[in-house]
Amino acid sequence: MGKNKCSSARSEIQKLIGYTFKNPDLLDEARTHGSSNRSLNYHRLEFLGDAVISCLIATVLVESDGGRELNQGQLTLLRKDIVDNEKLACVCIFHDLNKYLIHNEKKFHSRFKEFKRELRDNPERDQWRGLVSELKVLADLVESLIGAVFLDSDYSLEKAWKVFVKLLKPLINPDKVRRDPKTMLKELCERMGWKEPYYDYSVWEKRGIVRVRVNGFPPFESGKRCSNKDVAIARAAKAALESNSLKEYSTSIFLQESETIRIVLKALKEKDTFYSSKTS
Amino acid sequence: MGKNKCSSARSEIQKLIGYTFKNPDLLDEARTHGSSNRSLNYHRLEFLGDAVISCLIATVLVESDGGRELNQGQLTLLRKDIVDNEKLACVCIFHDLNKYLIHNEKKFHSRFKEFKRELRDNPERDQWRGLVSELKVLADLVESLIGAVFLDSDYSLEKAWKVFVKLLKPLINPDKVRRDPKTMLKELCERMGWKEPYYDYSVWEKRGIVRVRVNGFPPFESGKRCSNKDVAIARAAKAALESNSLKEYSTSIFLQESETIRIVLKALKEKDTFYSSKTS
Known part of the structure; x- marks a missing residue:
């Protein structure tokens, strides 16, 4: 990828996620797949982003009305229902983030296109389970972006939350909870x-x-x-x-x-800042 | 538990963890086991604390020297090696936190004593694997305390970190990494x-x-x-x-x-504040 193309990709993503990086190298690391020949790829940021998202969703879950009554196993399943790889892959495709992925995997381009088409034609999830390995890459990209924002912002859950909700929001429908x-x-x-x-x-x-x-x-x-x-x-x-x-x-x-998931999804849709419920 | 006993337990724990609660009810919730007849138990705080600890350790791991080179699977295993249920149970027993657990489980008292004795007589972990279900309760207590601090402090990773490191520190030995x-x-x-x-x-x-x-x-x-x-x-x-x-x-x-674990444990032992590496 040439220098200009790289710089324009950077500014497009930053506009899309509503966050400007102090250290743009982190943004490049976040969108570099292991198949690329670059020395750093998104592995560590994906790991971090996954932990950050889990922590954000756990917070919203335990503070929700239904959350108090559930045990750890139920809460873990609920979190999975709210942000599993499939949901995050949909977020990625919805915002066309996949086009910024730096990789050397020939099949990705056609598989991403196929997934996008499947998603449009068959929004019911059981139609596109066959694409599961590509789903993972797409979800990874969202996770690593969140991880990069968290690191770049000196570990700000608030900044990570804002980016995450901005990306997730268009896909949240509290009245249509779908579970595996x-x-x-x-x-x-x-x-x-x-x-x-x-x-x-x-x-x-x-x-x-x-x-x-x-x-x-x-x-x-x-x-x-x-x-x-x-x-x-x-x-x-x-x-x-x-x-x-x-x-x-x-x-x-x-x-x-299902009612708890609905409440949490509604909270996600309405909760623009992470700290608002406490500090305002 | 009488009112005086409860209040003195509260102040002892707060002194021990180095954090004073704005809302002491959260502290009581954090130490209430499901077997108690109280309406709230630590389930949701344990779930939250687990996510907070994962996020804290993930951050230290990915910022460590060795962390950059590892993939998500390896990082996940390393985190497990650093803070699994066994480690957290040891933290609990080391600080005698178990005596503040509110519960109605007759066997706990003798089992905790047994675990403490095993730990003293046979520090090698393979000796006390038989006590695994009690280990879980003890680890839960540490997790739910961290979850309670995080909630009470308006989601401060810094405060959660300080309490966690204070509890963990006496048990960290970077030169003796033990893995399963x-x-x-x-x-x-x-x-x-x-x-x-x-x-x-x-x-x-x-x-x-x-x-x-x-x-x-x-x-x-x-x-x-x-x-x-x-x-x-x-x-x-x-x-x-x-x-x-x-x-x-x-x-x-x-x-x-093993070298990465050693570095991370060393960092844990030395890193008193979560944000120090960035802001100072």
Whole structure:
């Protein structure tokens, strides 16, 4: 990347995230993938950004109305539901941040394009599970940007928060909470004291269908033929959760949590500064 | 707990951690176990404290000399080596914080005493693995105290850092880095491109011995009869790592990481304020 191109990329990103770096080298480090031939890549900033985001979301969660009543396991799952790799990858693609990634991975360009198209055509998440390794790179980029802002601002959670919320905000819809059906089904079984769901792949090769068995109920199926196993697993779990046999249990168990997620997402959307609730 | 006893416990803890709470209810919440009949327990503060500590250690790690060169997986393992539940439980016992835990669990008192004795008589960690569920409670208490300080101080990483380092400092010995042998052996195999270590329990019942097989070498044994399976597993892994067959590989692979841990522990011991490296 030439010097001019690099400098214009820098100013575009800074405008986009609403933060100007004192040390622009950190910004370049944050957008350099391991496949590039540069000496520094985003590994350490991704690690840091992940910790910073976890800390920010944990704070909002424990201070929310529902957060007080939940245990650590539930809070951890909720945080995962709010900012998992899929969500962060969507944030990356939504803002076209991927075009600033410095890398030498030939397939990225077409895979990012494919993901963007999938996202537009099939906003339901179970359609684009096949792209999971590229999701990771896209999520990494968001995490490492947050890590870079945190370091550059002398460890300011406030600055990191502002950038994070600015990026996340357009994608937050508190009235449409989507959770991973496989995780939910597993949790449901734990809470009911049932054995873990058993995924049956005996007809996978032949018919592209996955079945899941739960607590002696007749097996739940993933529906029409599917080419991606993870997608089929998610569909089978969803079928189970929405079945007449399990609907009643899952509704009562996940109602409070869904409500908590809704409250937290609403808080995220409205909370422009991290410290506001305390200092104003 | 009577009102006077509660108030004196509060002032003792505050003196010990070097922080005075604006809202002492947070301090009581931080030391209330789920077994107590109080309405609030430390669950949410433990969740928050865990995230805050992760963020603090991540920052020190990525800014350390060795941290720049490591990838996210290695950094995550290093952080675990620096502040896992065992370390935090030791911190708790060292400062006698456990006596301030509000709970209704009859076995805790004797188990804490047992742990304290084990720790004094057998400082090598593989001796007290059997006490793992109590370790968790003790570690939780340290985490929730840090979470409470962070909330009470209007999200100050600096204040959380000061309390954390004050508690951790007496237990840090940069020249004696101890890592979990089972994790190390697994990592060694990954890095060498070998299959995962295979733990063989065929003589466990009869002889109290666990064997581990690695990359076709003759199996490594846990040594003399042992009554706790986790301890035996750790010993077998240690025997493998220190064997003539694997020593060369493990030394070269873990040398840099051990050096990084040493540097970070040294930094922890010397870094009294979180922001000092930047602002002074």
